[in-house]
Amino acid sequence: MSIKIQGLTHIYNPGSPFETKALDNIELEVKDGEFIGLIGHTGSGKSTLIQHLNGLLKPSSGKIIINGFDITEKGVKLQDVRKRVGLVFQYPEHQLFEETVYKDIAFGPINLGLSDGEIEDRVKESMALVKLSYEDLKERSPFEISGGQRRRVAIAGVLAMKPEVLILDEPTAGLDPRARDEILEQVQLLHQQYQNTVILVSHSMEDVAKLVERIIVMHQGKVVLSGGPRDVFKEVEKLESIGLGVPQITYLMKNLKNQGVHLRDDILTVEEAKEEILKWIRSQNDA
Numbered sequence: 437m438s439i440k441i442q443g444l445t446h447i448y449n450p451g452s453p454f455e456t457k458a459l460d461n462i463e464l465e466v467k468d469g470e471f472i473g474l475i476g477h478t479g480s481g482k483s484t485l486i487q488h489l490n491g492l493l494k495p496s497s498g499k500i501i502i503n504g505f506d507i508t509e510k511g512v513k514l515q516d517v518r519k520r521v522g523l524v525f526q527y528p529e530h531q532l533f534e535e536t537v538y539k540d541i542a543f544g545p546i547n548l549g550l551s552d553g554e555i556e557d558r559v560k561e562s563m564a565l566v567k568l569s570y571e572d573l574k575e576r577s578p579f580e581i582s583g584g585q586r587r588r589v590a591i592a593g594v595l596a597m598k599p600e601v602l603i604l605d606e607p608t609a610g611l612d613p614r615a616r617d618e619i620l621e622q623v624q625l626l627h628q629q630y631q632n633t634v635i636l637v638s639h640s641m642e643d644v645a646k647l648v649e650r651i652i653v654m655h656q657g658k659v660v661l662s663g664g665p666r667d668v669f670k671e672v673e674k675l676e677s678i679g680l681g682v683p684q685i686t687y688l689m690k691n692l693k694n695q696g697v698h699l700r701d702d703i704l705t706v707e708e709a710k711e712e713i714l715k716w717i718r719s720q721n722d723a
């Protein structure tokens with residue numbers, strides 16, 4: 437599904453002393469099947485932006501066009517939009533409420549009016565996608581499993597709707613490094629498998645750098661950078677001026693280059709850095 441955002445402005449509490457312009461004339465296009473990282477400092481407007489994409493928030497002005505339809509127009513059935521645009525909130529496990537894992541994940545498919553067999557298939561499939569054991573967990577209470585598992589149950593609940601656009605708001609917040617890596621790996625695999633449009637919201641450049649095709653950087657309600665990770669990371673000064681940095685490994689490689697070591701300076705991962713340094717050592721030995 438493609439998304440076109442035109443002149444999107446959102447003002448909270450307009451006309452009151454607490455008035456806040458959270459989005460300021462955003463123009464953005466997301467292509468069908470793109471994997472996007474939406475980055476920005478706290479308060480930059482990321483959550484406000486994504487909540488417009490399934491109609492949870494209404495713009496103060498501007499349009500959101502999904503697959504050619506303006507979802508901000510009167511009369512649009514937002515239920516239909518929400519079936520196709522799945523939003524995983526920050527700390528989604530806080531919204532688990534059923535007495536078993538099965539029932540929680542099945543909640544969306546039941547509302548879609550699917551048959552019992554189809555619902556079971558959806559629950560099994562989405563649990564497999566987030567690497568949860570169906571047999572071990574289906575009858576367990578979501579409140580007696582680990583925090584990482586609870587997060588995955590919540591994500592599975594959204595995946596069970598088979599959304600064409602999947603939006604995850606800080607899906608790794610508060611998880612330990614291992615659980616964090618697992619979730620990110622699963623999101624990547626999911627995108628590779630289904631080629632759906634994915635928008636991953638994060639504070640962390642390190643997290644998104646190696647995963648996404650395009651990074652969109654927000655600052656004070658505006659989109660200030662958009663491009664492939666390597667292109668965006670070339671803008672170190674601009675990123676630093678808005679309180680963001682590039683991954684540590686990118687800094688290190690740039691630093692080495694500035695010291696006269698002839699290396700590529702658009703490195704994103706430790707693996708790439710290792711390869712580049714080994715290549716350089718070999719070239720020094722040959723010389």
Ligand SMILES: Nc1ncnc2c1ncn2[C@@H]1O[C@H](COP(=O)(O)OP(=O)(O)OP(=O)(O)O)[C@@H](O)[C@H]1O
Nearest residue numbers: 448449456458476477478479480481482483484485
């Ligand atoms: N419900 C609300 N009522 C009033 N102001 C709000 C509300 N939600 C967000 N804001 C304000 O809007 C601005 C953008 O907030 P938003 O939550 O969209 O940013 P964010 O980039 O998602 O931040 P974070 O990374 O902390 O989630 C901030 O100034 C915030 O204080």
